[in-house]
Amino acid sequence: MKRITASAVLFLLAALPVGAVVYKWTDEEGGVHFSDNPHPGAKRLDLEQPPAVSLPPVEEAPSTAPQTSLVTKGYAQFGIAQPQAEATVRNNPGTVIVRFRIEPELRDGDRIRVSLDGQPVDAAALSGAAVELHEIVRGTHTLGAVIEDAMGGVVARADPVTFYMHRPSVNIPANKPPRLP
Template identity: 40%
Template sequence: MRRLFILISLMIFLPILHAEIYKWTDSEGNVHFSDKPHPGAEKIDLPPVQTFSPPPTPPPAETMVNPEVAAKTPDYEIAISQPENDATIRNNQGSVSVALEIQPRLNPGDKVQIVFDGTPIGEPQTATVFQLSDINRGAHTLAAQIVGSDGKVISTSETITIYMHRPRVGMVPGTRRTP
């Protein structure tokens, strides 16, 4: 059906496209144009119709990185500023505050997560200060990582070691177990 419509349209408009144009001036000085010859008219040769052909579109490259995503992912520098590496922490409740320094600031959607003894703790968040509690006695490792909105780790800090000292039952007067 579509081809038939195009064919009929071409048959109707083709003679119009190849018509000759005539120009003449009447007794009052008015210029006239027509497709029919008039006494004293001259034939006009028109230049070809100006057309535009857009340049070919390059095929999409499969290996190209989306520039919007590349611009959103800066090279972060993340470090644990508190506690210091090899710090000894004495706290009866086993609590420790972890403070981070991040350069540049986090992009929207990027979050921070603490890694305690090799295991991510809690959900990633935008805060740069964390409070860990109920940490058992002994040596522990801490690291921080920046997680993108897609859940992938973008950057990780250096791992530090902390030493938690908590009193045990029997060390504090009045906490001895009775047999």
């Protein structure tokens, strides 16, 4: 017979009505038992009123819907459209395509600068609405993006997006990248 843990006993006791009587006994094999019915050799446990606990109000969880922030200087919308927040990217070589929502289109002289896990991505200065990142290691990552003007000033900033990179293990021979000669 399985033994009952202390937390399971407390849970069972808490489920009983206040003022209920519980009986506890130990069998020949050392197993401890609880019941609301008397048993030969059982000890009677009288349950008292538990103390009242006041919990603080529960705060609403923040929405995971994509948002746009710090939109100024002529951009009505700027955000990361792909990958979506909390998405799992499955790609064996670790490639992530990042797409943006930009309204109106990117102006001449402006460019998008991308950061991955708080570090700027060198190849991510671009003038289009998408960028491809390579050899991203498996795990949790956070993408950030800003639009910079020709002088390097931040014109708009997208809310960061957290995503999960899934790559097969490189320890499996079939998944190892080929060696260059």
